[in-house]
Amino acid sequence: MSQLMLCSLGNSSNAGNDTNNNANTNSSMEDDDSYPLPTIYRCRAPIASLDCMEEFNSGGGGGGGDGLGNCGAVAGTKEQLLTNCIAAQAHRLQHPSPGIRYRNLGKSGLRVSNVGLGTWTTFGGVGGSGNEETAEAVIALAYDSGVNVFDLSEAHSGHRAETQLGRILSRRAWNRTTYVVTTKIYWNSKTEGRGLSRKHIIESVQASLLRLQLSYIDIVMIHKVDPMCPMEEIVRAMNYVISKGWVMYWGTSRWSPVEIMEAYTNCRQFNCVTPIVEQAEYHLFYREKPELYMPELYNKIGVGLMAWSTVTIGMVSSRTEDCGMSFLSRSSYKNKYSSFSWTEDETQSLYKEQEYGWKDKLVDEEARKYSDKFREVSALADRMGCSFGQLAIAWSLKNESVQCLLLGAANIDQLYESLQGLQLIPKLNASMMSEIERILDNKPSRPPMVSTLALR
Structure with a gap:
């Protein structure tokens, strides 16, 4: 079980034995013992009704679009257009009516x-x-x-x-x-x-x-x-x-x-x-x-x-x-x-x-x-x-x-x-x-x- 935790969360005591890239990646974890645990969901599907999953909606709320999921006309590459679409959707999910929450339906990934x-x-x-x-x-x-x-x-x-x-x-x-x-x-x-x-x-x-x-x-x-x-x-x-x-x-x-x-x-x-x-x-x-x-x-x-x-x-x-x-x-x-x-x-x-x-x-x-x-x-x-x-x-x-x-x-x-x-x-x-x-x-x-x- 500990090996499973290590695969997603890392371990501050073993970080120094890894490459420099891994050490840099885990530096924030070494400085803060209260590193948030929800990253464990990299290894298993989330439980449907956990409100703590709302933090996965964090992201920029600006960029092309009206904040309601509509992507405005953006000049640039396809990558830029995709980035602005994701930002617009994240902005809409961050500012719903009071009381609106987003949950996984059953044990699927559908929010x-x-x-x-x-x-x-x-x-x-x-x-x-x-x-x-x-x-x-x-x-x-x-x-x-x-x-x-x-x-x-x-x-x-x-x-x-x-x-x-x-x-x-x-x-x-x-x-x-x-x-x-x-x-x-x-x-x-x-x-x-x-x-x-x-x-x-x-x-x-x-x-x-x-x-x-x-x-x-x-x-x-x-x-x-x-x-x-x-x-x-x-x-x-x-x-x-x-x-x-x-x-x-x-x-x-x-x-x-x-x-x-x-x-x-x-x-x-x-x-x-x-x-x-x-x-x-x-x-x-x-x-x-x-x-x-x-x-x-x-x-x-x-x-x-x-x-x-x-x-x-x-x-x-x-x-x-x-x-x-x-x-x-x-x-x-x-x-x-x-x-x-x-x-x-x-x-x-x-x-x-x-x-x-x-x-x-x-x-x-x-x-x-x-x-x-x-x-x-x-x-x-x-x-x-x-x-x-x-x-x-x-x-x-x-x-x-x-x-x-x-x-x-x-x-x-x-x-x-x-x-x-x-x-x-x-x-x-x-x-x-x-x-x-x-x-x-x-x-x-x-x-x-x-x-x-x-x-x-």
């Missing part, structure tokens, strides 16, 4: 902001206007604030969202290295492109590239498992699109821990690229999977967590009296792995509920069950001087397992309000978190171990 923009409502989902000018303003505000993740899905707003985002990115002409685009391959037995066959996956990726007008997609996620398709075919197809350069990484959405482990096992068996992220629901009233199972998956196989919720995706009203029913009626607590389903059938039911006032009896019972807790949390948010949504965002990001939380916004005011919630994170100290735990009284715990001998 993402701790909040991303879920574009379902932005491009005309429930509560969205569908206006492209408004959507462009929201995306520009997110980018200028330091958000570098834009999440899409063919299930949310059809193919229109990818087409509109492609036009916006083309007009803005941002440096491609400064943002991350994620999209999903959606499995639904009622659509024309059924299943998750190799044919469907490859065709979906190629179609998304055309709509987005991009040369590659950063992350493609498989939305729900196809029980009729072998897992080997799915992982081999994802490995193929990555090897072709169309996709950089792949992940899953609304998969159970067992399904994720099965995919990982198949990837190792057939020498395929493993998934790096699971996109799952996480909020004050749904905690079991993100808090019990996702940290275990991260530590064992390196799968990170990109979280979304009915609050942060922009599904709630700005008024407190409407927010409780709107938020709680969007969730179903019957399935511990998928309490809210992003499917075409269920999104249609949301429109029916809004338009015709239709409600299910079970939904009303659930709303009554959680309404008291919601009112108490809302009262606590009022005492803190924030909204319920802002408190929910800050509370979710207190969980170190959440490497990226997707926010939703139909306009720039909603996005700005959500981003302000990041400043509440330092205020959620131990006593405040204990108060929230007392109100919720829903901290998940693993069932006790049962001996197989006792069952006989």
Whole structure:
């Protein structure tokens, strides 16, 4: 182990035995015993959620460009142009909105902001206007604030969202290295492109590239498992699109821990690229999977967590009296792995509920069950001087397992309000978190171990 440390950190006692160049290089280490340890990451991949990794973003913030990732016209060699592009990106990452941090997604090298923009409502989902000018303003505000993740899905707003985002990115002409685009391959037995066959996956990726007008997609996620398709075919197809350069990484959405482990096992068996992220629901009233199972998956196989919720995706009203029913009626607590389903059938039911006032009896019972807790949390948010949504965002990001939380916004005011919630994170100290735990009284715990001998 000591030899491993020596390979990256050096040793002041042995520096004099090396060449003069090595001695000069390690001189600063000999003078200062508190030489920073993060350089050990030369020998191993960084842990995803360490905020100390922010020091790797240090660098010049001047040079050509506007500080937002746009490289200005620079006369000179290609090396000079590249240097100015890197400097502009570093300047943008050094001056994000308060509370924005950058973390590795899973145990990969991909750096993402701790909040991303879920574009379902932005491009005309429930509560969205569908206006492209408004959507462009929201995306520009997110980018200028330091958000570098834009999440899409063919299930949310059809193919229109990818087409509109492609036009916006083309007009803005941002440096491609400064943002991350994620999209999903959606499995639904009622659509024309059924299943998750190799044919469907490859065709979906190629179609998304055309709509987005991009040369590659950063992350493609498989939305729900196809029980009729072998897992080997799915992982081999994802490995193929990555090897072709169309996709950089792949992940899953609304998969159970067992399904994720099965995919990982198949990837190792057939020498395929493993998934790096699971996109799952996480909020004050749904905690079991993100808090019990996702940290275990991260530590064992390196799968990170990109979280979304009915609050942060922009599904709630700005008024407190409407927010409780709107938020709680969007969730179903019957399935511990998928309490809210992003499917075409269920999104249609949301429109029916809004338009015709239709409600299910079970939904009303659930709303009554959680309404008291919601009112108490809302009262606590009022005492803190924030909204319920802002408190929910800050509370979710207190969980170190959440490497990226997707926010939703139909306009720039909603996005700005959500981003302000990041400043509440330092205020959620131990006593405040204990108060929230007392109100919720829903901290998940693993069932006790049962001996197989006792069952006989």
